[in-house]
Every structure is written in structure tokens, then in C-alpha cells.
Amino acid sequence: xxxxxxxxxxxxxxxxxxxxxxxxxxxxxxxxxxxxxxxxxxxxxxxxxxxxxxxxxxxxxxxxxxxxxxxxxxxxxxxxxxxxxxxxxxxxxxxxxxxxxxxxxxxxxxxxxxxxxxxxxxxxxxxxxxxxxxxxxxxxxxxxxxxxxxxxxxxxxxxxxxxxxxxxxxxxxxxxxxxxxxxxxxxxxxxxxxxxxxxxxxxxxxxxxxxxxxxxxxxxxxxxxxxxxxxxxxxxxxxxxxxxxxxxxxxxxxxxxxxxxxxxxxxxxxxxxxxxxxxxxxxxxxxxxxxxxxxxxxxxxxxxxxxxxxxxxxxxxxxxxxxxxxxxxxxxxxxxxxxxxxxxxxxxxxxxxxxxxxxxxxxxxxxxxxxxxxxxxxxxxxxxxxxxxxxxxxxxxxxxxxxxxxxxxxxxxxxxxxxxxxxxxxxxxxxxx
Ligand SMILES: Cc1cc2nc3c(=O)[nH]c(=O)nc-3n(C[C@H](O)[C@H](O)[C@H](O)COP(=O)(O)OP(=O)(O)OC[C@H]3O[C@@H](n4cnc5c(N)ncnc54)[C@H](O)[C@@H]3O)c2cc1C
Numbered sequence: 001x002x003x004x005x006x007x008x009x010x011x012x013x014x015x016x017x018x019x020x021x022x023x024x025x026x027x028x029x030x031x032x033x034x035x036x037x038x039x040x041x042x043x044x045x046x047x048x049x050x051x052x053x054x055x056x057x058x059x060x061x062x063x064x065x066x067x068x069x070x071x072x073x074x075x076x077x078x079x080x081x082x083x084x085x086x087x088x089x090x091x092x093x094x095x096x097x098x099x100x101x102x103x104x105x106x107x108x109x110x111x112x113x114x115x116x117x118x119x120x121x122x123x124x125x126x127x128x129x130x131x132x133x134x135x136x137x138x139x140x141x142x143x144x145x146x147x148x149x150x151x152x153x154x155x156x157x158x159x160x161x162x163x164x165x166x167x168x169x170x171x172x173x174x175x176x177x178x179x180x181x182x183x184x185x186x187x188x189x190x191x192x193x194x195x196x197x198x199x200x201x202x203x204x205x206x207x208x209x210x211x212x213x214x215x216x217x218x219x220x221x222x223x224x225x226x227x228x229x230x231x232x233x234x235x236x237x238x239x240x241x242x243x244x245x246x247x248x249x250x251x252x253x254x255x256x257x258x259x260x261x262x263x264x265x266x267x268x269x270x271x272x273x274x275x276x277x278x279x280x281x282x283x284x285x286x287x288x289x290x291x292x293x294x295x296x297x298x299x300x301x302x303x304x305x306x307x308x309x310x311x312x313x314x315x316x317x318x319x320x321x322x323x324x325x326x327x328x329x330x331x332x333x334x335x336x337x338x339x340x341x342x343x344x345x346x347x348x349x350x351x352x353x354x355x356x357x358x359x360x361x362x363x364x365x366x367x368x369x370x371x372x373x374x375x376x377x378x379x380x381x382x383x384x385x386x387x388x389x390x391x392x393x394x395x396x397x398x399x400x401x402x403x404x405x406x407x408x409x410x411x412x413x414x415x416x417x418x419x420x421x422x423x424x425x426x427x428x429x430x431x432x433x
Pocket of ligand 1: 041042043044045046047064065066067068069070071072073074075076077078079080081082212213214215240241242243244245246248261262263303341342343344345364365366367368369370371372373375
């Protein structure tokens with residue numbers, strides 16, 4: 001378990017998503033000796049996407065998941081699918097250069113399309129995309145944002161600049177100054193999507209085992225993964241353990257910071273919510289420590305906050321409720337029915353880590369808080385590399401397994417977040433003057 005997990009990270013998958021998941025099937029734990037081409041460790045979006053993409057080309061794949069499918073960030077997230085990465089564009093350019101950054105951005109857009117196509121291709125139930133994301137500013141930067149929206153629209157992207165009046169048509173709040181409506185983005189029920197991916201992979205022959213942690217590895221002519229009740233022998237291993245990466249491969253663990261983040265679901269109040277949030281689109285504010293939310297099945301799902309040690313559920317619920325009431329005082333009486341946390345895996349450079357630790361040992365980790373579109377493309381790109389079909393994986397080469405800083409890295413991450421929160425508050429106050 002990761003350091004943050006020891007500090008009280010989620011051990012129960014009980015979230016609003018797990019209560020409303022459509023597919024209730026459970027997979028057995030692996031027992032005895034088992035042989036395959038590729039064993040994937042981790043049954044989240046990264047592992048299952050890679051499994052599906054390999055299986056499309058006839059590879060024999062086995063996925064082992066320590067808990068249940070989607071137990072990690074993949075089954076607990078905001079469900080918002082949009083282009084880009086957890087790392088900002090200018091930092092990507094600084095490390096990868098202009099051409100590299102452009103290629104990476106194009107991949108992130110391909111990830112949005114790929115995810116939508118996968119849902120349609122396998123008719124994944126309960127994960128039908130709801131279009132649209134409003135990126136809204138809680139502080140004023142008038143001309144810049146209008147120009148940005150216009151530049152994006154001239155590149156053919158389905159985006160529109162929203163002034164305060166246009167926002168007021170959609171949302172009953174005065175918190176936002178202006179923003180951009182992004183109709184390429186969409187939102188989904190993430191756990192239904194994870195479970196649909198698993199079904200799709202199984203339909204192509206992938207074998208999946210739950211409650212099967214990899215506890216040890218032996219490397220030789222073939223690779224061996226030991227689990228509590230069995231063993232898998234494979235030609236290749238893929239590590240897809242996200243923010244839950246443990247000590248199995250110490251070099252990978254050292255490259256990842258597990259960061260906790262939070263969500264809540266209110267009680268069902270469809271009429272009240274329809275008066276206050278008059279759009280089916282998701283909403284994301286532009287603060288560096290941002291909040292995001294959307295209405296789903298008559299409830300408001302609200303996410304935000306990060307910590308390096310997971311906070312207790314009751315404190316999370318209070319904090320997120322307070323954040324909601326700051327934007328919508330008229331929702332103060334809404335009860336919080338569910339609150340939960342999840343661990344995101346962050347690299348120091350905040351970009352996904354995709355590559356090879358040894359000839360037959362691959363990794364696909366560190367998607368941070370932007371993992372839906374990015375795992376959809378990274379799983380494909382990794383499979384292409386493993387099968388020798390493309391070298392698109394090279395686009396991620398500038399973002400390797402840098403040491404994440406251990407305990408000091410976690411402290412630095414928490415201090416940075418608090419610093420950003422303070423700056424956000426200051427900028428917001430200044431733009432209200
Ligand atoms: C609350 C929250 C909100 C978010 N909102 C969004 C959003 O709206 N949009 C977006 O794009 N991204 C969002 N993200 C980020 C996104 O969810 C993640 O980036 C993505 O799910 C990472 O997928 P993964 O497969 O790498 O990791 P995970 O889903 O965490 O999967 C890793 C899996 O590996 C398993 N595992 C670990 N060790 C072992 C082992 N030894 N043996 C077997 N299995 C093991 C774990 O049990 C876990 O299931 C959010 C994340 C959180 C937590």
C-alpha cells in the first residue's frame with residue numbers, strides 16, 4: 001500500500017457509483033498456476049484499456065486486480081472526459097518542445113474520441129456520454145479568455161465564449177465572471193464504463209481475476225507473478241497500478257506520488273437542481289485548486305480538494321458541501337448522501353509515465369487528475385509499442401520515471417496546493433473589487 005493509503009485512503013468501494021453500477025458481476029480470485037502472453041497488474045482504466053487494445057490483436061491477456069475492478073481512481077472519479085493532461089500546456093512545451101507538445105495534445109484529443117468510440121462500439125450500458133463542459137472563471141481576465149475561445153473556434157473546435165450573461169442563463173449563481181463552453185468534452189458514469197471495458201475485453205478472450213494482488217515477481221526467461229493463492233507465468237508484464245502502486249517494483253513506487261482527492265453526491269433533488277443548474281453540461285472552475293460538478297440522475301455530484309493524507313469521509317462531506325454552498329447558497333439544505341475519496345498517481349512532472357522498465361516489463365501509470373481521455377489513448381499507444389505496430393510511445397519519452405521525492409515530495413505537493421488555494425482566493429477577491 002502507498003504511504004497515503006496507510007494514512008487512511010479508501011478501503012471500501014462504497015460510492016454513489018458503486019451503488020448505481022449496472023453490472024453486478026464479480027470475478028473469481030486467481031487460484032493455481034496460470035499461463036498467458038501478457039499479465040496486466042491493475043484493473044483500472046489503464047490496465048483494462050491496455051488489455052482491450054492488446055486483445056484486439058489476438059494477444060492472450062490476463063488482468064489481476066487486488067480488489068475489485070474500478071476500485072481505484074477509475075471507478076470513483078468525476079467522469080469528465082476532456083482533452084489535455086494533468087500537466088499544463090506550457091510545462092509540457094518546456095520539456096517536450098513545441099512539436100512534441102503538439103503531438104501530445106493531438107493524442108489527448110484522440111483519447112477523447114477513442115473513449116467515445118469504445119462506448120459506442122461495445123454498447124456500454126449506463127456510460128452513455130452527456131455532452132459538454134463549462135470551463136468557468138471565478139476571477140476576471142476578460143479579453144484573454146474571449147481571444148482564447150475565438151482562436152480555438154477558428155481551429156475548428158466546438159467551443160464558445162460565455163460572458164456573465166450567458167452563464168447566468170445556464171447557472172443560478174454570481175460566482176463566475178466568464179468562461180468557455182466545450183462541446184467536444186462530455187461526462188459519463190465512470191464505473192459503468194470501467195465495467196463495460198472489462199466485458200469488452202472478456203469478449204475478446206481476456207481473463208480477469210479480482211481480489212488477486214500481485215505480491216511478488218520473478219524475472220527470468222518468462223516472468224512470474226505470485227498472488228496469494230496462485231501464480232501467473234507470462235512473456236510480458238504490464239504494471240497499471242496508478243496511485244495504489246505499492247512496493248512490488250520499488251523503482252515505479254519511487255516515481256509516483258499518491259494524492260487523495262474527493263467527491264460527494266447529494267440526495268436526489270431533481271426539481272431544485274433543474275432550477276439552479278439549467279444545463280446538462282459538467283462545470284469546472286479555473287482555479288488552480290478547482291471544483292467540478294455535474295447533475296446526474298437528479299443528484300449533484302461535486303468534486304474537489306486534494307490532500308496527501310486521505311481525510312475522513314465526514315470531514316470531506318462538510319468541506320465539499322461548504323464549497324457547493326459558496327457557489328449556490330440556495331442548495332444549503334441539500335443533504336450529502338455519499339462522500340468518498342480516491343488516490344490519483346502523480347509523477348513529479350504531472351504527465352503520464354508510459355514505457356519499459358526492462359525488456360518485458362512495461363508500465364502505464366501517473367495519469368493524475370486527468371485520466372479518462374489519457375488512459376484511453378495511452379492504453380492504445382502502449383499496446384501499439386508492445387506489438388511493434390508504432391512508435392507513438394516516444395511522445396511520452398520526455399516524461400520518464402523521475403524520482404517523485406518520497407515523503408518530502410508529498411509535503412511539497414501539499415504545500416504547493418495550499419499555496420495555490422491561497423493565490424486563488426486572493427485573485428478572486430481582487431477581481432470582486
Ligand atoms: C475523486 C477523483 C476524481 C477524478 N476526476 C476525474 C475526471 O473527472 N476526469 C478525468 O479525466 N480524471 C479524473 N480523475 C483521475 C482518473 O480517475 C485517474 O487518472 C485514472 O482513473 C487512473 O487510472 P489507473 O488505471 O491508472 O489507476 P486506478 O484506477 O487507481 O487503478 C489502479 C488499480 O491497480 C490496483 N492495484 C494496485 N496494486 C496492485 C497489485 N499489487 N496487484 C493487483 N492490483 C493492484 C488497484 O487496486 C487499482 O484498482 C479523478 C480521480 C479521482 C480520485
